[in-house]
Amino acid sequence: MENRLLIDYYEAKMSLKRTHDISPNDCRYKVYVKFYCEPSLTNHIIRPHSREPLIQRTNQPHIETVDFNFDYDDDEKAGRERIDRELREWPLHPKGRRWLIDCAMKDVQELFECMPPHHNTLILKFWVRANDVRVHYEQEEEDVWMVPADHESPIDCSICLDEISSGAEGLTCGHVFHEDCINKWLKTSHSCPVCRYQMHA
Structure with missing residues (x-):
C-alpha cells in the first residue's frame, strides 16, 4: 500500500496579453502571429491528518515560440487548423485553446482591415500564461x-x-x-x- 494523490478538483486558468508591431514594407499584406506560453502548475494537497493543505507551485519551462504568417487572401479555416495543430502540444484546456485561436483570428482580420497605408506587414504577439490548479486528497490505495x-x-x-x-x-x-x-x-x-x-x- 502507498499514498497516492487522487484529484478531486481541476481548473485551468489562462491569461493573455497581446501587442502588435509594424514591420518593414513587403510586397503583400501580411500579419505575422507569434505565440509565447508560460505554463505553471499549482497543487493543493489535502492530507488526512492535517488541517492545512500543502501547496506546491511549479513554474514549468517556457514553451518555444510558435510563429505563423497570414497573407490577406489566406483561407481562415485553414489558418485555424494550422494554429490548432501547433498549439495541441501546449498545456491548455481544449476550450482555452479554441478561445485563443478565436482571439488570434479576430485580431488578424481586424489588422488586415485597418492596415496602415505605408506598411504592408504587421506582427501580432500573444503571451499566454497557463496555470493548472488542482486539489488532491491524499489517500492510501493500491498502486x-x-x-x-x-x-x-x-x-x-x-x-x-x-x-x-x-x-x-x-x-x-x-x-x-x-x-x-x-x-x-x-x-x-x-x-x-x-x-x-x-x-x-
Whole structure:
C-alpha cells in the first residue's frame, strides 16, 4: 500500500496579453502571429491528518515560440487548423485553446482591415500564461496508475476534443480522456498526451 494523490478538483486558468508591431514594407499584406506560453502548475494537497493543505507551485519551462504568417487572401479555416495543430502540444484546456485561436483570428482580420497605408506587414504577439490548479486528497490505495474519472465533471477529451459524457478514464496526473482514446494512445506511448507525465510500463 502507498499514498497516492487522487484529484478531486481541476481548473485551468489562462491569461493573455497581446501587442502588435509594424514591420518593414513587403510586397503583400501580411500579419505575422507569434505565440509565447508560460505554463505553471499549482497543487493543493489535502492530507488526512492535517488541517492545512500543502501547496506546491511549479513554474514549468517556457514553451518555444510558435510563429505563423497570414497573407490577406489566406483561407481562415485553414489558418485555424494550422494554429490548432501547433498549439495541441501546449498545456491548455481544449476550450482555452479554441478561445485563443478565436482571439488570434479576430485580431488578424481586424489588422488586415485597418492596415496602415505605408506598411504592408504587421506582427501580432500573444503571451499566454497557463496555470493548472488542482486539489488532491491524499489517500492510501493500491498502486494503480489508471483511476476512474468523475462522471459529473463536464470536460473535453484532449485527444479527440469531444465532450466526455461516459466511458472516461483519468490518469494519475489528473488528465481525463475517453476510455477508447486513451487506451489507443497508451498502446504507442507511455506518457500523458497533455502533460507528458510518464506512466508505468
